[in-house]
Amino acid sequence: MSSEFAIKVTGLGKNYHIYDKPHHRLLQMLHGGKKTYCRDFWALKDISFNIKKGETVGIIGRNGSGKSTLLQMICGTLTPSTGSIEVNGRVAALLELGAGFNPEFTGRENVYMAASLYGLTIEEVDAKLDAIINFADIADFMDQPVKTYSSGMYVRLAFAVIAHVDADILVIDEALAVGDIFFTQKCMRFLRDFKQRGTILFVTHDTNSVISLCDQSIWLNQSRMQAIGTAKVVCEAYLAALYANTDYQGKNTSAEAKPFVPMQDFRDVRQDFLNSSNLRNDLEVFRFTDSGENFGTSLVQIRDAYLRVPGKQAVAWFVGGEQVELQVIAQTAIELISPIVGFLVKNKLGQNLFGDNTFLSYAKQPQRFAEGDYLQAVFCFRMPLMPSGDYTIGIAVAEGTQESHVVHHWIHDAIVFKAHSDSVSTGLLGIPMLNIELGAYEQSL
Numbered sequence: 001m002s003s004e005f006a007i008k009v010t011g012l013g014k015n016y017h018i019y020d021k022p023h024h025r026l027l028q029m030l031h032g033g034k035k036t037y038c039r040d041f042w043a044l045k046d047i048s049f050n051i052k053k054g055e056t057v058g059i060i061g062r063n064g065s066g067k068s069t070l071l072q073m074i075c076g077t078l079t080p081s082t083g084s085i086e087v088n089g090r091v092a093a094l095l096e097l098g099a100g101f102n103p104e105f106t107g108r109e110n111v112y113m114a115a116s117l118y119g120l121t122i123e124e125v126d127a128k129l130d131a132i133i134n135f136a137d138i139a140d141f142m143d144q145p146v147k148t149y150s151s152g153m154y155v156r157l158a159f160a161v162i163a164h165v166d167a168d169i170l171v172i173d174e175a176l177a178v179g180d181i182f183f184t185q186k187c188m189r190f191l192r193d194f195k196q197r198g199t200i201l202f203v204t205h206d207t208n209s210v211i212s213l214c215d216q217s218i219w220l221n222q223s224r225m226q227a228i229g230t231a232k233v234v235c236e237a238y239l240a241a242l243y244a245n246t247d248y249q250g251k252n253t254s255a256e257a258k259p260f261v262p263m264q265d266f267r268d269v270r271q272d273f274l275n276s277s278n279l280r281n282d283l284e285v286f287r288f289t290d291s292g293e294n295f296g297t298s299l300v301q302i303r304d305a306y307l308r309v310p311g312k313q314a315v316a317w318f319v320g321g322e323q324v325e326l327q328v329i330a331q332t333a334i335e336l337i338s339p340i341v342g343f344l345v346k347n348k349l350g351q352n353l354f355g356d357n358t359f360l361s362y363a364k365q366p367q368r369f370a371e372g373d374y375l376q377a378v379f380c381f382r383m384p385l386m387p388s389g390d391y392t393i394g395i396a397v398a399e400g401t402q403e404s405h406v407v408h409h410w411i412h413d414a415i416v417f418k419a420h421s422d423s424v425s426t427g428l429l430g431i432p433m434l435n436i437e438l439g440a441y442e443q444s445l
């Protein structure tokens with residue numbers, strides 16, 4: 001049935017006339033009938049596919065392969081040279097930086113303008129304005145012209161608008177790369193939620209996010225569609241081709257590989273790393289924030305939370321393998337019977353990596369706290385090895401049991417930290433190996 005597709009692309013192509021010298025354009029206009037002063041360049045050729053309603057599709061491909069051209073044609077900002085596009089539903093797009101907003105207008109004025117282009121009335125925007133400002137989290141700048149915005153602020157506002165225009169189809173071009181981890185996490189939460197009810201098409205160079213978020217993937221190669229199919233299969237084929245064609249191959253030679261480090265030496269490695277690297281001191285300052293997304297009854301408030309290596313101050317980066325303590329301090333405004341304090345570590349894509357809570361340890365002897373009391377939970381564990389990058393920890397205080405509880409305070413991204421381990425080349429998490437050996441195999445006769 002035709003209404004089951006969200007986007008149908010048939011024989012799509014985009015041709016540009018390329019003039020090697022600027023005056024050739026004029027010559028073409030004057031003498032074009034007799035001689036050709038330009039050559040054809042197909043930015044996109046022979047593209048056909050169907051995207052079903054509710055699918056999330058990632059478009060991958062090397063620089064210049066035609067990804068942005070495809071998105072622009074789907075959004076109607078670029079006219080195809082050949083073929084057709086049918087779109088079934090309201091499309092909201094976050095295309096390359098700068099698209100959409102008028103730089104002279106304030107953030108607030110641009111919200112009204114952009115939302116009206118998506119068909120919202122002034123009354124509808126009035127009703128959504130607080131939610132948009134809250135999502136963008138740039139309330140202080142809403143009355144400044146957007147030409148004064150940083151690229152991160154710009155994307156925050158643009159994303160907040162497309163998240164609130166009741167779109168059926170979201171088209172996003174690499175925009176999330178600009179945001180900080182708090183904003184990226186917020187967008188990932190939104191996209192995972194939107195996925196349940198809408199269609200998403202996005203361009204990225206990050207195959208991890210395609211595998212994590214998408215059902216399908218389209219691989220564009222030199223203006224043509226190389227493959228379409230299950231995200232994992234297409235991404236693996238793309239990476240295999242990418243590595244085979246570049247000098248990535250053979251990079252992980254033994255000369256470059258890091259020596260194996262037994263577990264007990266991880267502290268020293270950490271110290272060596274600190275001594276040898278250009279890490280700035282402010283990376284050592286942990287970040288606890290309760291201004292991010294919060295929810296719960298508010299009858300208990302998380303007052304502080306931090307990670308530290310035992311006996312040391314709070315720290316914000318790890319190589320993996322070190323013993324760490326996660327401390328959570330909260331205050332209750334009620335008499336608290338059987339509280340549960342828990343945490344959840346996520347990567348930049350918002351994927352849940354690991355977490356735990358106090359429930360099982362205290363199930364048989366629930367702790368009680370009186371109104372006004374402070375409570376403290378301490379989780380001691382060995383930090384796993386994680387691919388280098390930013391991570392966040394969500395913290396929660398609830399009351400009841402694991403199955404049935406009331407959340408008093410949940411902060412999505414209460415702590416942010418960095419991992420600097422090079423040892424994990426694949427996978428979301430690595431484990432500190434106890435031993436690795438390689439030697440000649442002696443065959444007994």
Ligand SMILES: Nc1ncnc2c1ncn2[C@@H]1O[C@H](COP(=O)(O)OP(=O)(O)OP(=O)(O)O)[C@@H](O)[C@H]1O
Nearest residue numbers: 016041042043061062063064065066067068069070
């Ligand atoms: N207006 C234009 N005139 C001529 N060529 C163009 C024009 N716009 C884009 N192209 C060319 O079309 C090709 C596809 O560009 P496009 O921006 O779609 O690639 P992309 O896959 O999005 O690349 P990237 O990953 O670098 O963003 C490129 O070779 C680009 O130089």
